[in-house]
Each structure stands twice: as C-alpha cells, then as structure tokens.
Amino acid sequence: xxxxxxxxxxxxxxxxxxxxxxxxxxxxxxxxxxxxxxxxxxxxxxxxxxxxxxxxxxxxxxxxxxxxxxxxxxxxxxxxxxxxxxxxxxxxxxxxxxxxxxxxxxxxxxxxxxxxxxxxxxxxxxxxxxxxxxxxxxxxxxxxxxxxxxxxxxxxxxxxxxxxxxxxxxxxxxxxxxxxxxxxxxxxxxxxxxxxxxxxxxxxxxxxxxxxxxxxxxxxxxxxxxxxxxxxxxxxxxxxxxxxxxxxxxxxxxxxxxxxxxxxxx
Amino acid sequence: xxxxxxxxxxxxxxxxxxxxxxxxxxxxxxxxxxxxxxxxxxxxxxxxxxxxxxxxxxxxxxxxxxxxxxxxxxxxxxxxxxxxxxxxxxxxxxxxxxxxxxxxxxxxxxxxxxxxxxxxxxxxxxxxxxxxxxxxxxxxxxxxxxxxxxxxxxxxxxxxxxxxxxxxxxxxxxxxxxxxxxxxxxxxxxxxxxxxxxxxxxxxxxxxxxxxxxxxxxxxxxxxxxxxxxxxxxxxxxxxxxxxxxxxxxxxxxxxxxxxxxxxxxxxxxxxxxxxxxxxxxxxxxxxxxxxxxxxxxxxxxxxxxxxxxxxx
Numbered sequence: 272x273x274x275x276x277x278x279x280x281x282x283x284x285x286x287x288x289x290x291x292x293x294x295x296x297x298x299x300x301x302x303x304x305x306x307x308x309x310x311x312x313x314x315x316x317x318x319x320x321x322x323x324x325x326x327x328x329x330x331x332x333x334x335x336x337x338x339x340x341x342x343x344x345x346x347x348x349x350x351x352x353x354x355x356x357x358x359x360x361x362x363x364x365x366x367x368x369x370x371x372x373x374x375x376x377x378x379x380x381x382x383x384x385x386x387x388x389x390x391x392x393x394x395x396x397x398x399x400x401x402x403x404x405x406x407x408x409x410x411x412x413x414x415x416x417x418x419x420x421x422x423x424x425x426x427x428x429x430x431x432x433x434x435x436x437x438x439x440x441x442x443x444x445x446x447x448x449x450x451x452x453x454x455x456x457x458x459x460x461x462x463x464x465x466x467x468x469x470x471x472x473x474x475x476x477x478x479x480x481x482x483x484x485x486x487x488x489x490x491x492x493x494x495x496x497x498x499x500x501x502x503x504x505x506x507x508x509x510x511x512x513x514x515x516x517x518x519x520x521x522x523x524x525x526x527x528x529x530x531x532x533x534x535x536x537x
Numbered sequence: 538x539x540x541x542x543x544x545x546x547x548x549x550x551x552x553x554x555x556x557x558x559x560x561x562x563x564x565x566x567x568x569x570x571x572x573x574x575x576x577x578x579x580x581x582x583x584x585x586x587x588x589x590x591x592x593x594x595x596x597x598x599x600x601x602x603x604x605x606x607x608x609x610x611x612x613x614x615x616x617x618x619x620x621x622x623x624x625x626x627x628x629x630x631x632x633x634x635x636x637x638x639x640x641x642x643x644x645x646x647x648x649x650x651x652x653x654x655x656x657x658x659x660x661x662x663x664x665x666x667x668x669x670x671x672x673x674x675x676x677x678x679x680x681x682x683x684x685x686x687x688x689x690x691x692x693x694x695x696x697x698x699x700x701x702x703x704x705x706x707x708x709x710x711x712x713x714x715x716x717x718x719x720x721x722x723x724x725x726x727x728x729x730x731x732x733x734x735x736x737x738x739x740x741x742x743x744x745x746x747x748x749x750x751x752x753x754x755x756x757x758x759x760x761x762x763x764x765x766x767x768x769x770x771x772x773x774x775x776x777x778x779x780x781x782x783x784x785x786x787x788x789x790x791x792x793x794x795x796x797x798x799x800x801x802x803x804x805x806x807x808x809x810x811x812x813x814x815x816x817x818x819x820x821x822x823x824x825x826x827x828x829x830x831x832x833x834x835x836x837x838x839x840x841x842x843x844x845x846x847x848x849x850x
Contacts, residue, residue: 337723366732374729384724388742398728401738450728 286349288313288454288485294333295342296326296509303329305509306343311487313453316480318496318517319489321506322532327489330506331456334487335376336369348375348453374402377447381459383439385431391418391442392427395449403450410449417445421475437468441475448479455479457488493537497521505529591790598781598794607777608798614694614763614773619756621699626706631736633711644707651704657765660697663688664769694766702759709751713744745817753810757803764799774798 289311296304303326311317319327332338333345336353344361345352353369354361364372386394395414399405418424421441423434431439440460447455460476461469473495480486480499490496496503500517505526513526521537524530584590598604632644651659667684674680688696717740725735767776778791785791815828827835 335727337726370726370729370731373727376727378724378727380720380724380727382720384718384720386721386724386739386743397738398725398730401734402729402731446728456727 285313287311287346288315288348289334289487290346291330291334291343292345293343294330294340294345296329296333296338297341303509304333304340307506307509307511309504309511311454311485313485314483315502316484316486316488316500318500318503319487319506320491320493320496320503320532321512325506326509327506328458331458331487331489334454334456335373335378337378339363347372370402374450375453376456377450377452377454378456379440379443379447379458379460381462383431383436383443383463385439385443385446387431390428390430391423391434394431394442395446398446399449413451414445414449417448418442420478421445422471435468436464437471440464440472444472444475444479453485455484455486457486457490459489459491461490461492491536493521493533505532507532589789590793591787594787594790595793595797598778598791599797601781601794603772603777603781604774604794604798607772607774607795608802610691610771610773610777611760611763612802614691614698614766614771615756615760617695618698618702618763619759621695622702622706622755622759623710623752625700625703626708626710627741629703629707630710630714633707634714648704648707651701656697656701656762657768659701660693660766660769663693663697664690666693690766690769690771693769694763694771698759698762698766702755705755706752709748709755710744713746713748714740716747717743749814749817750810753806753813756810757806760803760806761799 287310289309291307291309294304294307295302305326307326307330309317309330319331321327329338333340334347334352336345339353344354350372351361352372353364355364355368356362385391386397389397392411392414395417396407396410399410399413400407415424415427418427421444423438423441423445426434426438426442431442434442444460457476461472464472469492473492476486476488477495477499488496488500497517502514503517503520504514505512505520505524505528507528513520513524513529520529521533524533585592629644629647632640633648635641635644666688670684673682673684673687721739721743722735725739730739763773764775766773767779770776772780775795778795782788782791812828
C-alpha cells in the first residue's frame with residue numbers, strides 16, 4: 272500500500288473513535304492548525320510525528336478540548352467536543368459538560384503533571400472518586416491492579432517527588448487508565464526523560480497498544496512509531512503532509528518534507 | 538593520556554596517605570563574639586540596676602486579672618480577624634483571577650481601597666459609622682437597627698481589622714494560586730475534574746506551601762496591630778495596661794508588662810507557624826528537614842552510640 276495523504280486505512284462501518292474535520296487553530300495571527308482531517312478507528316494506534324512547531328501537540332490537545340478550536344469540528348466517540356450544535360451554530364459547552372466529555376479520554380503529558388501533594392495511590396484514585404463518584408473500595412482495587420501492571424505496585428504510598436521520571440510517567444499512565452478511558456492521548460510521553468528511562472515507559476505504552484487501546488501518540492521515537500503504531504501521520508506547518516502504515520512511512524517516505532524530516536532524526 | 542578503556546576492576550587501589558587536616562583559625566569570630574557579649578552585659582546591668590524599670594511593679598501586674606482578660610481579647614481579635622481576612626482573601630483572590638472583567642475590577646477596587654487607607658483611619662471610621670448611617674436597614678423594609686447599639690467598639694474593631702486584613706490576604710492567596718504550575722490545571726482538566734474541584738482539591742492545597750509562611754507572618758503582625766484598637770477603647774492587652782497606668786502613673790512598668798506578653802504570645806505563634814509550614818511542605822521536598830526536637834534527640838542518640846562504641850563510629 273502506498274503512503275499517500277488522507278487515505279483511510281481501516282475501512283470500518285462503525286463510528287470512528289476520533290473524527291477531526293477541518294480543524295483550525297490560531298494563536299493571534301499565527302495559524303497553528305490549517306485544516307486537519309483525521310479519523311482514528313477504535314483499536315487503532317496512530318503516531319503523530321513532525322518537526323517542532325508543526326502543530327502536532329496542539330492538535331492532540333484539541334482532541335480532548337484542552338485547546339478550543341477556531342474552525343472545523345472534532346468528534347470523539349460520536350460526540351462533538353466542546354460545542355453543542357444548534358442549527359448552523361456551535362454553542363460553547365459549559366465547563367461541566369466539557370469535563371463530562373473528557374472522562375472517556377485519558378491523557379499523558381510530557382512533564383507527567385502528577386499531583387505532588389498526593390501519594391501515588393491518591394493520584395490514581397482522585398478523579399474516579401471525584402468525577403465518576405465510584406466507591407472507594409472499587410477504585411482502590413483497580414488502582415492497585417493498574418500500579419501492578421505498570422510495575423509500581425510497591426510505590427503506592429510514595430509521593431511523586433520520590434520517584435524517577437520514568438516511574439512518574441508510568442504513574443501518570445496508570446492515573447489516566449484508572450478512569451477506564453476508551454481513548455488515550457500521549458503528548459511526547461518520553462521527551463522529558465533521561466535516555467535510560469525511555470525504554471520502561473515505551474514498554475508500558477506498547478503493552479497498552481497490544482491490549483487493543485485506541486491511542487494517539489505524539490512522539491519523536493521513530494523506532495517506537497514504526498514498531499507499535501498502525502499508522503503514522505506526518506505533520507508540518509499545521510497540515511498533514513503524509514500518512515500511511517507506520518513501517519511504510521518511516522522506512523519509505525514519499526513526500527520530500529517527510530524524507531527531509533526522517534533523514535534528520537533517524 | 539591513555540586511550541584505553543579502563544573498567545573498575547583494573548583501577549589500582551589508591552594507597553592511603555596519613556596527613557591530618559588542621560582546621561583554620563578564626564580570631565575575628567572570637568573578637569566579634571566577645572564584643573557582642575560585652576555590649577549585652579552592659580545592657581543587662583543597666584536594665585536590672587535602673588530602679589525606674591520598676592521590676593517589682595512589673596511582677597505585680599504581670600498576672601493581673603485585667604491584663605489576663607486583655608490578652609484574651611487580643612487573642613480573640615487576632616483569631617476572628619485573621620479568619621475573616623483569610624475567607625475574604627480567598628474569595629478576592631479567586632475574583633482577581635476571574636475571566637469576568639467586572640468581577641476582577643471589583644476585587645481590585647476593594648484591595649486598593651483597604652490597602653490605600655491607614656487601618657487606624659478605617660477603625661475610627663467604623664467606630665463612628667453611626668454618624669454616617671444612624672439607622673441600618675440592610676435595604677430590608679421593616680428592619681431599622683440603631684447603629685449606635687449595633688456598632689460596639691469590639692464590633693468596629695473586628696470589622697476594621699478583618700476587612701483590612703482581607704485585602705492583604707488576597708494578595709498572598711493570589712500569589713499562592715499563581716505559583717501552582719499550569720500543568721496541574723491541564724492534568725485535572727484532562728481527567729474531567731471541574732473547575733471548582735480543581736481549585737479546592739488540586740490548586741489550593743499546593744498553593745498552601747506559598748500561602749502559609751506569609752500568613753503566619755500576617756498573624757503575628759495582626760496580633761500586634763490589635764494594639765491599635767486601644768484608640769476606640771476596646772479593652773485588649775495595651776488598653777488594659779493603659780487603664781492601670783492612668784490610675785497609678787506607673788507607665789513604664791505597665792508598658793513592659795504588655796510588651797512581655799506580646800513577645801510570649803508571638804513566640805508561641807512562631808513555633809506553631811514552623812510546624813504548620815512543615816506540614817504543608819509535603820510533596821515539595823523529598824525529605825523534610827528535622828525539627829529542632831528531632832535534631833536534639835538525634836544529637837544525644839549519636840553521642841550515646843559514640844560513647845558505647847568507645848568514641849569511634
């Protein structure tokens with residue numbers, strides 16, 4: 272299969288997990304996203320790659336409406352994110368509705384953003400207790416299971432500052448998973464880590480991908496993208512330049528910008 | 538330089554030398570210490586030999602009933618006014634950070650007004666409120682309270698000090714909120730935690746680390762500021778001593794009595810502040826520094842161990 276732009280890879284009849292339709296985003300006069308169309312099917316793993324400033328992180332943050340959009344529409348699991356459609360108008364949703372729509376979307380940040388005043392276990396339990404109003408005993412059991420899954424069962428009572436970067440990021444992944452999301456977003460999850468800690472985090476993400484989780488990953492780890500992603504999307508200057516099966520795009524890019532980018536990072 | 542790679546096993550064991558380290562001498566430190574002690578001795582001698590200090594009178598009034606009652610009023614004013622100040626401060630700080638420009642400006646106007654006028658003037662103003670509004674109705678028909686009866690000296694004092702403190706506290710709380718990393722807001726938002734919960738559960742607990750130390754300072758400041766309400770004849774610590782020396786003319790001994798009590802109470806508050814700061818440093822440092830008590834215990838434990846092991850660790 273050739274790696275050309277905007278070609279759907281998995282033709283499924285079910286509603287896509289993510290459907291971005293002409294997403295535009297400006298910071299003042301600077302146009303960061305210039306009409307992004309992208310569909311992510313349930314169970315698919317998509318890696319967003321591209322030079323810094325290409326808008327890939329911004330696009331990721333538009334998916335769960337951490338960034339408002341200036342044009343286009345974003346659907347997650349069949350629901351429009353951040354707005355209610357009434358006729359031809361998009362009405363901004365209230366904070367509580369935005370929050371409700373986000374509960375099915377987990378997000379992992381470059382700088383972990385764990386809550387430093389809470390223990391690891393409290394970090395995991397906070398949102399399910401507060402937002403989903405689930406019982407303490409149920410959440411606790413799930414949290415401990417997740418900590419075990421990311422290899423940190425013995426750190427439940429530690430505070431984030433007592434952990435290494437890799438451990439903190441694994442806690443952050445477990446924290447997102449504790450909300451039982453249908454979609455996981457990763458914003459450069461290994462960029463802030465010391466080189467020797469990258470592997471342990473990538474392994475957790477890889478395990479998660481193999482378990483069938485739908486994921487959108489912004490990353491600079493080309494080997495990871497090649498091995499784990501179903502599809503790689505290359506962005507530059509706020510548009511999608513090239514996309515296709517991971518191995519094809521990374522080992523045999525077609526567009527000159529993709530070629531130039533991959534030549535500089537590999 | 539050798540270009541070979543050496544691994545740890547191949548590094549030859551260092552031969553230990555037998556030099557002894559001799560500590561540097563610091564004659565300047567000794568001289569300054571002696572000078573300070575000499576000045577202190579002269580001061581102490583004058584304090585205890587000058588009969589005008591009236592130490593006998595000080596001792597007599599130190600535990601006088603009206604003085605102790607005065608301390609009670611001072612403490613009550615401090616606690617109540619700080620509580621009012623903290624509540625108003627948090628509300629104003631959140632208002633200052635609101636997206637609504639009217640709300641933001643109103644909060645700024647409040648802070649500017651109360652910080653811009655002397656608290657002594659504010660106290661006199663509240664005390665004389667009856668001259669401005671003889672009847673207070675709160676806009677409710679049928680309610681007509683006599684301002685002269687409603688605004689007692691103690692009520693005027695609480696209003697004046699509390700509202701004024703709110704303005705200062707709001708700046709402290711605002712600084713605390715702004716000190717929390719924006720990533721925390723994003724993480725909470727991404728987890729679907731709404732704004733109010735984020736503020737209460739995520740932002741404010743972290744802001745505490747920045748808010749607590751200056752608030753302790755403000756509490757100690759407030760304790761001393763309460764002395765101002767002596768001008769509107771609230772019987773707190775200073776006014777209670779003034780009443781006594783107005784009768785006995787023993788001005789200096791009674792001011793000493795008041796000062797001693799102020800020092801005692803502020804010292805106690807300082808200790809409380811130290812432990813409060815430690816509590817809220819949780820998560821900020823990997824290991825908390827030892828408390829003085831823990832340090833003393835450790836000191837004696839190590840020395841015991843040294844003694845048992847015959848002077849060698």
